[in-house]
Amino acid sequence: PGTAPTEVAPTQVCASTPMGYGSMRRKEDARFIRGQGRYLDDIALPGMLHGAILRSPFAHARIVSIDTSAAEAHPKVKAVITGETLAGLGLAWMPTLSHDVQAVLATDKVRFQGQEVAFVVAEDRYAARDALGLIEVDYEPLDAVIDARTALDEGAPVIRDDLDGRTDNHIFDWEAGDAAATDDVFARADVVAECDMLYPRVHPAPMETCGSIASMDPVTGKLVVYTTTQAPHAHRTVYALVAGLPEHKIQIIAPDIGGGFGNKVGIYPGYVCAVVGTIVTGVPVKWVEDRSENLMATSFARDYHMRGEIASTKDGKLLGVRVKVLADHGAFNGTAQPSKMPAGLFHVFSGSYDIAAAHCQVTGVYTNKAPGGVAYACSFRITEAVYLIERLVDVLARDQGWDPAELRMKNLVQPEQFPYTTALGWEYDSGDYPRTLQKALDIAGYAELRREQAEKRERGELMGIGISFFTEAVGAGPRKTMDILGLGMADGAELRVHPTGKAVLRLSCMSQGQGHSTTFAQIVAQELGISPDDIEVVQGDTDQTPFGLGTYASRSTPVSGAATVMVARKVRERAKIVAAAMLEVSPDDLEWEKGRFQVAGDPSASAAIADIAMAAHSDLELPDGVEGHLDATCVYNPPNLTYPCGAYICVVDVDAGTGQVKVRRFIAVDDCGVRINPMIVEGQVHGGLADGVGMALMQLMAFDSDGNHLGASFMDYLLPTAMECPSWELGETVTPSPHHPIGAKGVGESATVGSPPAVVNAVLDAIGVRHADMPLTPAHVWRAMRGDPIRTDLA
Ligand code: MCN
Ligand code: CUM
CATH class of the missing domain: 3.30.365.10 (Aldehyde oxidase/xanthine dehydrogenase, molybdopterin binding domain)
Structure with a gap:
């Protein structure tokens, strides 16, 4: 038992270059594997200076004074820029992707640990860093809001007193679906299962951190910015709006990027500082953050507190789902998503099931944590949505003593129902969900696994089988419904x-x-x-x-x-x-x-x-x-989004003495429509599955009650390696998207979105616990087994 069945053959790579679709080797790899990639940090411009950022040690504090004189006197320092300098240029604050503003360099207060306070430009990186230590900042510490659940309490410290008339930490309320119709099905339902769950704050942690080299040509007045960006044109428009320059006077160049995962969508204060640096000094200025800066201050992901409920008949026909979400957006509302959707595409949370009624209510709050949000292969918060519904289905199955595979199979949207309009108004384009799930069950040998599990239980051994089925909505999006900062997608x-x-x-x-x-x-x-x-x-x-x-x-x-x-x-x-x-x-x-x-x-x-x-x-x-x-x-201009889907099954063994989880097998059957390059698709799936194992078992941005960041290095913020990953067993179904000209659907985030609930469902199945929050580290599993649930995100 436990060995992978042999019928799952790895994709064959074409011997010669195909004249179209097929698993050809990646053209770019010849360069990358020979060390010929050209990343931001490989670029050096003539006369280039180097910047470094002084960051706040406090999560919340008033700035009383900043003394830069000693830093300015450093022989290699060319400029020291503070919030006050920027305020003089009208650049102390910049717009965020969510119609808020964010401090480029703090003027009044610092609002999260690691926030940008001053920028030093020096002849080399070391001198710039040394000079940071010469800047004297007098802070007056304030109480911090770290637990989002207390952000709206009476008397909670007001984080954004920079905004006119602010007396609380409330950002937005947003809802989707039909509340009355949903309440109605819940009132009529035979069974209701509810669950409180946290999708904790995690980080995309790309291998390459973020950086910029800005160069303003004093003769032509053209600004060239080499930068780690996933969206060069969107960045150019934002710079144009902020600087009042025409787009043709700004050139954004993204060199090779060493992983983005959503971390390189937004514009960070360091990028703007590099631009100000080149304007002030008249020569190119480079800024590259280090690992801790990346983990502490750039776009985090998730941080969704969800209270979900699911309703069904007594024989397992799902009727409705509703959820209340408290979204922790950190100190500035900088999440990236279509403007009209402050919770992104979270409202696909009715998942892959034929559910008559659904409703969500989302409240966003400020806390003293880094801004950002979304990011990390999130499909604009579909990760949270899939986790919610796939946990709820498992909780319901457990409460009622139903088999989680059967419950899913019974409720999946049927092939003949496509195009299928969900209770929340999404029009799913195509799919064969039952076949996809059946294929995963077949590859897994589901019945045999359940038998093995029962035998092991007799012996006191903890083995778990977890399933998730996801539908994503990717390919944003139709211009009439989706834009970012007014720019149609x-x-x-x-x-x-x-x-x-x-x-x-x-x-x-x-x-x-x-x-x-x-x-x-x-x-x-x-x-x-x-x-x-x-x-x-x-x-x-x-x-x-x-x-x-x-x-x-x-x-x-x-x-x-x-x-x-x-x-x-x-x-x-x-x-x-x-x-x-x-x-x-x-x-x-x-x-x-x-x-x-x-x-x-x-x-x-x-x-x-x-x-x-x-x-x-x-x-x-x-x-x-x-x-x-x-x-x-x-x-x-896409007429609709594309809706890839997948069925994932995870098999784990848990050490009853230590709570250590071993992922023994992982079966992933993905349907992304027509595959252009099956090998690349499989690579994307492999990466996403590793992400899922990481989030479910080890990744976490935790904070202490003062707002100190407890995951600011890879010693504490744990990423999965090959050691924690099994040999993935992949399968596929292909239902072409009817509206895409070649029937292809996106796949780049599918596995990151779909896999965490499979792993969590497997671990909880093994230990016989109804719910415990990620990450399921040995300590958390061990406590969960003893009926001692904890908040995993707070120290
Ligand atoms: N593809 C294919 N056939 C399909 C669908 C996709 O051959 N039916 C191929 C595409 O042509 C592309 C790749 O698979 O080469 C991913 O395609 P797609 O699903 O369109 O996703 P994007 O190219 O838009 O990539 C974005 C997605 C996101 S949002 C995150 S986050 C993420 C991800 O990609 N970040 C990644 N995968 C990543 N993979 C790597 N190596 N690095 C990242 O930073
Ligand atoms: Cu949300 S991470 Mo990807 O969409 O760049």
Whole structure:
């Protein structure tokens, strides 16, 4: 027992480059594995200076005074910038992605431990750091709000007294669904299960931390910013708005990115300080944060306190679900999500089930913790939504003595119900949920696992089986419903085929490790019959690429991918006219066949794309009104989101003496529609499953009651390694998205979203406990087994 069945074969990598979809090796890896990646910290500009940030040791304190004279006297220091300096330039505060403001450098108060207080620019990084110690700040400590549940208490310290008329820490109330209809089904239900759960604060912790090099050319007045960003064009627009510069005077360049995971969506004070630094000194200024700074001050994730309830008939037909959420947004409301949705896409929490009524009520509060929110492969808070519903279903099954697999199978949305509109108004595009779950159960050998579990229980051994089924909504989004800071979420693409038949594709999205250079070339290859090796994908430079909102929420394939298909098809239409002129036939007589146009009924008369490209640039006479050359542009506004799904099963063994959890097996059957590169998809799934094991078992941003951050290094903030991960057993179903031009759905966050509840459900199944919060560290498991539930996030 316990060995993986052998029928799960790893994906075969194509021996030669496919002319389209298939598991080709990643084009970018030849560079990366030879150490030829070019990351922000690899860049050095002539005369460049280095910045460092002085950070607050307090979670909440008034700034009485700042004395920078000793730092300024340091022989290698070129400038010391404080909030007061910035206030003089009107830059002390910057807008956040959620229509709040955030201090660039604190002027009045510090509001979280690690907040930015002063910026030193010096000849080298070491001198800049040394000079931080010479700055004298006189703080007057204030009581801090650390537990979100006390943020709205009478008499709680008011964090945002900078905002006019603020007397409390309330940010927003938001609801979705039909409250009355939901209350109605609950009143009629035979059984109701409820559960309080915390999705604790975690951090994306990419391998590369964040940084910027800003360079203002004093002659042309052009600002060039090399920066770790997942959304170069969105950043440029924000800089333009803040600095009052036209977009063409700002160039954002994202070099190679060493992991983003949502951590590189927002604009951080350090980026703005680097810009101010170059304006003040007249030379380029580089700022790169260290690991502790990254963990303490940049975008965290989750921090959702949820009280969920689920209603069902006595024979297990789910009727309704409702939830009240308290969302901890930290000291500034800087979460990233579509503007009209302050809880992101959390309202997909009815999950994969045919549920008649659902309602959520979300309240956001300020606390003395770092701002940010969302981030970490979150699909705009679908992680929290999936965790909620998948825990509730398990709690209900346990209360009623039902099998959790059977309960799910009984309630899944059926294939014939698609397109399926949920009680919360989402239109799920496609899927075959029962088949997907059945496949996972088959790979797992579910019945046999339950038998094994029962036998082990007899012997006092703790083995658990946990299931989760998720549906995600990715590919934000339709312009009429989704924008960020007023910018509609459509993406541009430009494709140019050179005379020799090689091509350049320019995109607004930005790879952080997802392999876009490969997969987007494969899309063009599939449409035009040009080898992916001959297609260069350009991203990350706003002077070189069309406008679009960037890579997060797994939107690249659904939106930029669709734009790529459409632009390639536009080029193919032009190629058809050129081919018709070459072959002296009507375009209507031509058929497209594997990279060439051929005359219907006469395969010997044909023109390959490379010949067509040359002819398009030649003296060939084209019909009136037809432009020469072979290129096109397109902007894609998605009609709907895409809805990938998956069934995950986790098998754990728990040491009854120590509470140590070992993940023995993990089965993941994903459906992301048509797979462009199955190997890359599997890589994305592998990474996300490791994320899930990490969040469920070890990752946590904890605080003490004074707001001291207890996870500011990898000694305390634990990330999973290969040692904690089993050999993943993957499967797939493929239900193409009906509205995406190639039927592809996003997959980049699926496994991070879907796997934590499977692991938690497995551990709780093993120890026979109804609920305990993540992370299920040995200490937490051990206490849970003794019926001693604790708040895992507070020391
Ligand atoms: N893909 C495919 N077929 C599909 C769907 C996707 O071949 N049906 C491929 C895509 O072409 C792309 C990759 O899989 O190469 C991921 O595609 P997609 O699902 O569109 O996601 P994005 O490219 O938009 O990536 C964003 C997503 C997010 S939001 C986070 S967070 C995350 C993730 O990607 N961050 C990552 N995966 C990551 N992987 C790495 N290595 N590094 C990160 O920072
Ligand atoms: Cu929310 S993390 Mo990803 O969407 O960049």
